[in-house]
Amino acid sequence: MDKEVAIKIGGEAGFGIKVSGLILGKTLFNAGFKVFGYSEYPSLIRGGHNTYQLNTAKNDVFSVTKKIDILVALNQESLELHGQELNNGGVVIHDGLDIKDIKDIKDIKDININLMDLAEKAGGALTRNIVALGAVMNILGMDLQLFNQELEREFGDKGVKVVAMDKKAARLGYDYLKKFKIGAYLKKEAGSKAGDYIMTANEATAQGMIQAGCKLYAAYPMTPATSIMHVLSAKQCDHHLVVHQTEDEISAIGTAIGAAAVGVRAATGTSGGGFALMVETLGLAAITETPLVIIESQRTAPATGLPTWTEQGDLQFMIRASPGEFPRFVIAPGDALEAFYMIQEAFNLAEKFQLPVIFLLDKLLSESDFVLENIEQHKVKIKREGFINDNELERMRDYKRYELTKNGISKRALPGQLAGVHVINSDEHDEYGYSTEASDMRTKMMDKRFKKLEQMMAEAPEPQLYGPRNADLTVVAWGSVKGAVIDALREIGDKYSVNFLHLTYIWPFPAKRVKKVLESAKNVLLVENNKTGQLADLIRQETGFELKNRFLKYDGRPFFREEVIKEIKKYI
Template sequence: MTYKRSLTIEICGSSGDRSLAAGEILIKTLSDIGYHVISFDAYPAEIRGFGKTVAHMRAGREIMLSLSSKVDILVSLNDRYAIEQLKNLNDEGVVIFDNRQRDITYEVLQQDEGQTDKHHLGPGVYTEEEGWKEITSEQVSIAGHLGPGMYLYGVPLYQLSQKTTNESRSRNIVVLGSVAALFNIPKNEFIGNLTAKLGKKDKSVDSVVAAFEEGYNYVRENVVKLDPYSFERLSVDRKGYKLMDGNKAVAQAAIDAGCKLYAGYPITPATKIMEVLFAELPKHGGAVVQTEDEISAIGHVTGAGFAGVRAMTATSGPGFCLMTEFIGYNVMSETPVVIVDSQRGGPATGLPTKTEQSDLNHALFGGNGDTPRIVVAPTSVKECYQWTAEAFYLAEKYQMPVIVLIDLFLSLSVRNVQLDPLPDYKKGSNKLPSQEDMKLYLRQKITDDGVSPRSLPGQENGYQVVSGLEQNEYGTPVYDEYSHTVMTQKRFRKIKTALDHDVPSPERIGQKGRVKLGVISWGSTAGAVADAVDSVLKEGKSVAMLKLIVINPLKEKEIQAFLDDCEKVLVPELNYQGQFANWLSIHFQQKFLRFNKVATRPITHDEIEAEINRLLKE
């Protein structure tokens, strides 16, 4: 690729245009020829009207953990929808469109289900507010809407699709051929992925490949390429890489970490975790249950945790709220559970399809009483895998709930990742009672590290009572000052032990030593910060970032050392209150500069970069 560090591509169409399928093939191909990719089809902000779909992806030579604000290449399978996407296109962006449509108003509206009535009223759109409005072809053809420096390439998508497959539905494949030719993407990989996607069914595969070739050849013969973008093959081997989204990574981690029970209730955007596990977990000897509500889901997981197996549930904000009582219960009864919360816009039902980082307060503080819990927030798909697996280990070892906070962006964005195999010692971490312990078994035995040996149901002489009541070492409910004090201390001591033994130092990225600006970030926003810091460092700016994955407990000493190095400290996050900055403010005497958005979309690297540059100039 020339000219830019990364390129962002959008394929926009109506629901029948199969733009997402085209996007999948494209991103797979780019990954195969050596690019790092990140796609987020839910990204485009204005999905309105009927069935507008946009495949959105970014590809580059270096690892990328965030999206760009601007699009470089816009492929239109439906001009009317694509026109709305133009406002995100770079000033020197490329537009590919169908330059031989039969009748542009008719065609565009045809694709726009249920909105055309050409025979009676002529092409137009009916809306509640404005009634019937005639549409001119200028309004629905993208060709007249480009900015002056943009590049427009026309390919007769409809004609070529008809010619090769006798239907107009293969326009998405024709355009992939054109994209391959325009941006020098090796053809063989493309065709391989295309046929793999279709499956080797019948002759129709040949005609679809022919559609691809037509799109390719048309560009080679007719189009003068003027834009500087290209994707030649890179000499990097991405064989060990897999394309997956955060949900898939979480599910895979559960399988690999030996999770034997998953219980959940469908909720966007976490549902896919359950779907994947329904298909996969039984093959690995696990059970999956779709429960009547999230309370039942966490109840199932609690029962399994009590029974001594690794178990998990995944949900989003509203479901997480229902689970809250159980968080306290798991703290009190010292039962290991893993709860994945994929955050979406809130409060209440909120914005089910939009990303946000606003459940942090709830994850950290939700529930009554003094309730220590471990909260981890992966920043990338790769870390979704690593830290979900880690969550099982931590939950089991410290007999407490571990909350994995991800968000809709991480859940749904597909990236090519190479997963590191899990270390063996992470696979079983129960602190089981010794023979000595079994002489007089104490479920809630006071220990130095706070962790009591845990007998599992069915163990001889291991009789125990656990409950949500305060208890003494035997597990007998007690309400006296002494017991409540030592038991609360014991529960918090586990957190301290975890901090000392199992929480890694947060990763510092960027300039060493003293810096003008430090950025502390968490969750998916840390991806945007990492990308931004990487790029301002190349400009020689004095910046460093600290990436926090374990949000509770905090590595205070290491964080303080970082703060001491920074003239100013910025904490960007995708929520209104600055929940993470607030959390840090509890722990450190420092003024944190905030950068908060409730944007309904991920913060982009360029937004962070602009903020960094602004603060450096101040």
């Protein structure tokens, strides 16, 4: 890999830690560097310790590292919590803090700047972070003009005076570092942007929903899914989209089902606790065969758990949720670009098969900043299908909404079509939608819904195998673990023979493909962000293959790249 630099900004909540980090990230992105941004913050209304970590390089970066090169410590707590994360030769920027706990780090570069004094000279204490970022730009060896351009984009709506004050603050921090004569951490290059956009997976999901033709999003705010609603709300007038904040999650899924029942592409979103409230109504979408997309962004649980931290603890819940049995899709993208494309596919699949599709994110994906490049806006063809038109209804004269068909999919008439009147009923029903308790019709309707499974499995893309076909070790993971594993494999390069099986379309389970890969593997390692190895249990259930080597993490933090590399080396 080309030189990669890890920068962490730490300070008290409410002082613009993430905004500052993202400004720096966008500056580097616009200069041609790839970035990955990761934030940590407590579940507090006000206060607490926040960090934003930015990993940047000329090559792709998809994950966060445990060790860092530059620490901007805006308070003593940041030094105490993160000082030992500095690499040998690392830089710490602070304002008169006690650095005794990190003096043992070899060749540490202590940059003591009177940030508050410089901020006051610039025009106000609120520019303290900008002073520090100006210093970071000097350390990186970057042209300050690039940073100034990003300040204009970020704060231009606040007026000329604010932008001028921020630029002055950045210049003061930048110039102050000249006397330290620290070599540039990045090779200064003039280049175009490193991709098309910087986005979180939540932002990419929202953009994909618009692309898919979603016209109603109903939700109740719940971290880490909330920002999807924020993005869509800001764009609803431009795209004829209704965003409705309901009084609770039960109302949210009910509203979405109601909209979908009349032909609107609709979705709802929440986290695990909110989804638990939706479970009974999820069954309503299933038995009425109503297309519905449910976005569930995982956080730690049970109960409130750690509301602002990440985990992959809901996989089995998504597959089994709701009383009774019915087919569904469970899709778990591994990064923001996959989220953009796969949410579009989710709407297509929901409508084609007339069932719920659960779109599974987590806090790491929802709130981390990814570089998206080579986006194909029309890669996913948006297909509106399954409807019956008025002419067909007139010829039919005996419309059956739940007609028993060979593939289990029956044509949908919508309210307002005169010859398409039918009942949408939460009870078991006959072909017209009328309630029935007849044993033979119950069996036929259950079989009808499950007839869709064969075609569903044929439609779902297979898991992707990264790396050589024949390797000494096969890593298996799903969803957000992708980034850490991909970066780990790139970092170890040709030193070790490792490949990676990544699952995204998890249910219906791609048993044939998974079994083929695992049975031909020399050794297998599961990497999963939960306590019990839920994917491993699912693989055993569906294929009979036992994954004995399991690297599990469940402390609320994602996998750091070094951890994955260390674990891989144990099995080679």
